[in-house]
Amino acid sequence: MSEEAVIFIDDKEVKVSELSDQQKYLHSQLLDLRNKETSLKFQLDQVAASMSVFQNAFVEASKEVADEVLKEEEGEEDGNDS
Numbered sequence: 001m002s003e004e005a006v007i008f009i010d011d012k013e014v015k016v017s018e019l020s021d022q023q024k025y026l027h028s029q030l031l032d033l034r035n036k037e038t039s040l041k042f043q044l045d046q047v048a049a050s051m052s053v054f055q056n057a058f059v060e061a062s063k064e065v066a067d068e069v070l071k072e073e074e075g076e077e078d079g080n081d082s
Contacts, residue, residue: 005016007027019027 006013007016007019008014016024016027
């Protein structure tokens, strides 16, 4: 036997079955929005983690390019000294 769903309004326990149709609709909207909020936060955590990985990869790639440019410049300088 399952227990009947209840909510709290101003610290008073109210059975969902006793709500008006409008209250039931609004309650359903709130539940759905809470679920969406949780899902969006979860997705945002994934995006933030992915952003970190891509930012680190970008920095590393930029360092590699900078190192290559410096090596090329050093090679040109050595060639000019001859």
